[in-house]
Amino acid sequence: MADPQADTVRDEVAGPLAALGLDLEAVELSRSGTRRFLRIAVDADGGVPLDLITDATRVVSAALDDGTAMGEQPYTLEVTSRGLDRPLTEPRHWRRNVGRLVAVTLHDGPAVTGRVVGSDDTGVEITVKGQQRRIAYADVARALVTP
Template identity: 60%
Template sequence: MEAELRDPIAAIGLDVEAVDLSVAGKRRMLRVAVDQDGGVTLDDVADATREVSRVLDESDVMGEQPYTLEVTSRGVDRPLTMPRHWRRNADRLVKITLVEGGEFSGRILTSTETTATLDVEGAEREVAHADVAKALVQIEFNRKRSLPEAEETEEDDA
């Protein structure tokens, strides 16, 4: 089913990140996660919902049984498994488990198709995506970010 959705969703500028069909008794729930550079807005999710509905209505991929469709953003709880996931999470703190064993946390500075560069305790560390067994974004509730100079000036003048 993911293959049927990939091109139509790409046509509206989004990537299909996950498709999950769960069944509980007579009820079926189809969940489609989408993402794009810069994140997704509610309007993006609405556009994706319309496009997924159109594709499903025009095909018999879901059969005749009723189902509930849920289209959502990728979310921060999903592992970073593709180079675009690393790129889209630049400046985020991630916990990394290496294939060869060992774990560490660092902030993503940059990412290419094959590697990511992280700030690990003040030192830059380059990690090949192929060497990562698991990488999860860490939620930071109290992170202090420095404001751009223009915003600082406006606040100082107030």
């Protein structure tokens, strides 16, 4: 179910983040009593260094101050980079993880673990037990980078 407030936050911060060369990966809003917490996850080719997280926090804060998504009530903002525990859901995620070991759960068939050797807009090439295998993104139920 879509969260209209998260969608508005996404609309307000995506442009400023893109200007920094960052992809907006996730917007998570939570509430604990009267406190609100907003977590923005970003990613970029080559990773996201700490100084870029600082810049991203500044532009997100400014965009939200100028916008209407968070209203007048106080909230805590956290801008973070996409972690290894986040699923690979977009072609860019696969591209950014070439060379890494991934665990892939398929919609129909057994789970496989292999190393990403390449990807394109429709699927990924992984090496499983020495054999290269093509998997279409449409066949992937869940995929995670393994430690």
